[in-house]
Amino acid sequence: MNNKLLLVDGMALLFRSFFATAVHRNFMINENGIPTNGVNGFLKHLITAVETFQPTHVVCCWDMGSKTYRNDLFQDYKANRSEPPLELIPQFDLAKEAAAELGILNIGIKGYEADDCIGTLSALFSGEAEITIVTGDKDLLQLLNKQVQVALLQKGIGNYKVYTEEIFREETGVPPKALIDIKALMGDTSDNYPGVKGIGEKTAYKLIREYENIDRLLESLSLLPKGQQTKIQQSLKELELSRQLAEIHCEVPLVCTFEEALFSLKMEEAALMLRRHQIKGIERMLEKLNAREIS
Known part of the structure; x- marks a missing residue:
């Protein structure tokens, strides 16, 4: 099987990137007054993951609002979490736009979490590809199987602890x-x-x-x-x-064909998007990725 599908937990990458720089109040505000620090780090993580795992197909998954079917089951679900910081709010749409301009499919379904979309896609396409899930969330380890591995983000960019079903069993003594x-x-x-x-x-x-x-x-x-x-x-x-x-819900009513997830870097659109939003330090990474794709 030559197909490799990369499923990206967009929420995990964006939140991690935002808080890594927000602690120093380094929000990288562009000329339109929009902070870009989270998107900047998100793109670094995303491009590095594509370089590392060399997928043929990529999907980036997102939460769509704070309420899901889990809140219907238990109204206090995640009730202890504060609202996202004001500087992060405009970056949700910006991160999705940035991923799309790179040539990456975004998926998010109202009423479900990004995890549920990842679970559904991994169930849907496990017969078509070897799957790598990139996340910072250990809950996704329950999705491990013969076709699915999980790369947990570690400190820094490009550092992962990669779990296979076997590694998880060895480490914990239980199946995923x-x-x-x-x-x-x-x-x-x-x-x-x-x-x-x-x-x-x-x-x-x-x-x-x-x-x-x-x-x-x-x-x-x-x-x-x-x-x-x-x-x-x-x-x-x-x-x-x-x-x-x-339990991650693996039957989310999403519509996605395997062909739609095919990844082909849209270098020109991506470069224009970076300049439009004044997102610095990413273009060189894209050029390197593009050169690798062409060769």
């Missing part, structure tokens, strides 16, 4: 899908869902290693120490809810 049940048990403070009160990451992994999944664990509840039994029995509703929230 078990991550859903582990997150259901331990909850997620970042996404603000409860899990089982009093069960942390270490215990969650231990229980799932031993019982494989939550259903078997509940069947064997009487075998657990009294303390754990009580904690789980008192949190059965939260456990089921957390399992629904933790």
Whole structure:
């Protein structure tokens, strides 16, 4: 199989890039008064990922607004997160425009997260290509399989911890899908869902290693120490809810053909876009990428 599909978590790249420079209030404001620091870093990450993984096809996935079907299940989902900083807000559209001008397909569906779009596309195209997901979000490790690897962003640009299904199993002692049940048990403070009160990451992994999944664990509840039994029995509703929230939805109603994801760098459009928005330091990276594509 010669096709290689790169699925990019646009939200993760943009947020990471924005906060890396915003800490010094280095917003790189252009002549139209629009900050470009997040988009600048986003493009550096994006171009570097294309150089590193050399895909034939690329899709960049986005959240579309802050509310999703998970908020219908649990209204406090991500309620602990503050609104994006004002300097970041205009950069969402700018980042999508920049990706499109490079020749990259953007996908985002209202009511779903970027993760769900990535999960759906990886399920849709796993028969067509070897898939690499670039993200900073460990939740996406649940999508690992024989055709799908996940490159987790590390500090700096171009540094990844690449997980395959085998590496994940070796590191954790569980299959990737078990991550859903582990997150259901331990909850997620970042996404603000409860899990089982009093069960942390270490215990969650231990229980799932031993019982494989939550259903078997509940069947064997009487075998657990009294303390754990009580904690789980008192949190059965939260456990089921957390399992629904933790699972990436892989049947998002999106329309995308494999051909639409074909990547061909639009050098001229990209260069014009960079000049139009005064995004500095990217053109040389694009020239290098273009030279490699031509050769």
